[in-house]
Each structure stands twice: as structure tokens, then as C-alpha cells.
Amino acid sequence: MPEFRELIEGYRRFRTGPYIEQRTRFDALAQGQSPRVMLVACSDSRVDPSRVFDTAPGQMFVLRNVANLVPDYGDAAGQASAAAAIEYAVCVLKVHQIVVFGHARCGGIAASLSGAFTDAGPGQGQFIGKWMAMIEPARQQVVAAAALSPDVDAQRALEQAAVRLSLANLRSYPFVTAAETAGELKLQGAIFDIADGSLRVLDPATDRFETVPVTLPG
Template sequence: MPEFKALLDGYRRFRAGPYQDQRRRYDALAAHGQKPGLMIIGCCDSRVDPAQIFDVEPGEIFVLRNVANLVPPFDDGGGLHGVSAALEFAVTQLEVHYIVIMGHAQCGGVKASLSGDFNDAAVGEGFFIGEWMRMLSEERDRVTALKRTNPDIDAQRALELAAVRVSLKNLRSFPSVREREAAGTLRLEGTYFGIAEGILYRLDDEDNEFKPLDPNEVGI
């Protein structure tokens, strides 16, 4: 199993190259702490690393990744709320100005939601995946019904885009997010990355549609 060795080799390259090139930035981040102005909530998928896609420097973005880039609705009950805790930290402590949901093509979590393979799985066999993806149940049923009457629809992509909208809706159920958005100090954005084409789509506020960004355009 050579994967961990490859990881350590990468660390050594990092220490010899990028770390030395950005030593001042790392020293400043260590001395003064982080103050990113933007949070990205993306998927765990190894093909969609936000830092690479957006070509950012260390300390510029606060990243949370989970299965299918989902945000659960606000819940102040007991339990361990990893997504909510990270969101709370970003909004109330770091005081980020943007929260970006970044969905992507070929999402395994969305595929699991559509297939229903994990709906009745036991612990250790997909139980947690099935429970997590229940957040998309309503949208999955809508997309599935639409697929039956319109066979040409790409159900996978439709549900991937819906997942971004669901997360944006759930973000607004958090009082801290809702208050800051109303005050104009926080903005929410929905995006979607096409892996095969390398194109980023942005959710347009006016018509609620995802539109491709021209990589050559300036001042988007």
C-alpha cells in the first residue's frame, strides 16, 4: 500500500518548494491567526479540491467538506453537529463575508440518493450515508418523478444542482446566517463544478438557474 509513502513524499516536496516560497505568509498566519473572508462548503470527493479549483493561497478560504456538500437545517437540540459547529465558527468568530456551496458532477452521495442502495443499510454498510442523504429525499422524489415523464433528463445532474439549492435553503434556517444576510454583511453563493469539462457554474439570483462562468472573463 504505497499511498501513505506518496503522501510523505508530497510533504517533503511541499517543504522544499511551496512552503519556502510562501514562508512569509505562513509566518504571518502563525503569528496573527487566520482571517479568511470566505467559507466554502464542498464535497469530500477527491476530484474537487476548492483550493485547487479557485487557486487560492493558504489562509484565504475556510473550507468544510462532507458527503454531497450538504448543510443540515438548523437544530439546537443535543447531539454532535460538525457542520453546524464549523458554520457557527466561520460566521460568528471569523466573520466571513461569503459562504459558497460548491456542488459537482458525478457526486457519489447523490448517486446513492438516487439508487436508494443505502436506505435500509445496517451500521457499517452504508447506514450513515443513507441517513445523511435523507436530506435530499424530497428533491430526489421530485427528480425521479420528472424523469419518468421526461426520460431525456439527466437525473444525476438535476439532483446535484438541487443539492446546492437545498444547502442554501438550510443555511438560511440558521439565525446567525439569516441575520447577517439581511444586514448585508454576509452573502450566500451557489456553484457547481463540472469535473469532465472543468467549468464552474454559478447560481443566478434573478432566474435561479446555474450559468457557466467564462474563465476568460474579467471582473465576474
């Protein structure tokens, strides 16, 4: 397969370049990891958290799934992979921060708005539909608001609502709430737009997403 051959060529570039250049770091990482930040990010191939935040290997513990969602603790048994990653990050790695990292033009959010995979059968979006049903109440609110006002950007509104929901769901985990209450853990929401490179961070005081200022060259 040509795609896999491209991956192998990428590995060779990595092995003869960055791996050698950061050999001390990789030697240390071989003994274990101690990231201080966990990211819940989307699986979208266009948005790589390590590139956006310019981090080195070992700095972030990353959970990626469709639309960067966190299931509620009450539903965690059915979403064991996501719950296990959160539990490991908080209880074992003792991360200091969890960032729910959304992005603009998210395909999962678009699918939720369109209802494309609602009640879909096997191989037709069955699992996507069940996963995105997690934000159905928020979707209904956004659709209703958009119907009343043509100025509402439903895609953007639901992307933001999904980040807020994931933050709320994180706090439904007893060990997350305990760590946050003890001042050992902070939760943060952010949304990146690949079209213009902007990053908006959720301000807990105003519940608004504010753009991070950047001084560009030239």
C-alpha cells in the first residue's frame, strides 16, 4: 500500500533526524512518562495538538475521539476507553490540567447538526450516531436558536457547546472533582481554527471563548 510506504519513509526521516536530535529526551522517556497536561482532542487529521501547541514528546497525554467528547460518569461503563484514559491521567499520572481541545469545522459536529447518522445501521454510521447522541440536548438548543435567529452560526455554537459539555462531564467523575477541589487539577476549554490559526480559550469568569493574542512577524 502506498500510504503505508509513505509512513515508513516518514519513520526513516524521524529516525535519522528528530530522534537523534532529541536522543536525551527519548532516553528519559524510555524510562516512563510524567506529562503535566492531558488533552481531550478530536481525531480529525487536520488538527494535531502537538503541532498547534508546539510540544515535545512526553509533554501531553492525549485522548482523541470524534468531536473531542467526554462521556458522563454515569455512562462511562459504555465508553470505557475514554473513561480509562481520564482515570489514568488523573489518578496515576497526576496531571495538573485537562484541556478539552475543540476545533472549527468539526466533522462530528456537522454530522450531529445534519442528523446524517441518526438511527443509522451497521456500516452506515451506526457508531458515529450513538457517539454523537451524547450532545443531542445541546444540538436541539442550538438548532432552535438558529431557527429563531439567522445570525446564529449553528456549527460554531455547537462546537463551543460540545467543549462546555465535555468540561461538565469531566466534573461528573468523582476523582476529577476531588482533584479539582483540592487545587491539584484545573480544567480548561479551547477551540482552534485551522483556517486562520486562531485559538480561543474559554474564560470561566464570563463563559465566553476569547481569542489568544499573537504578535505575528512583519
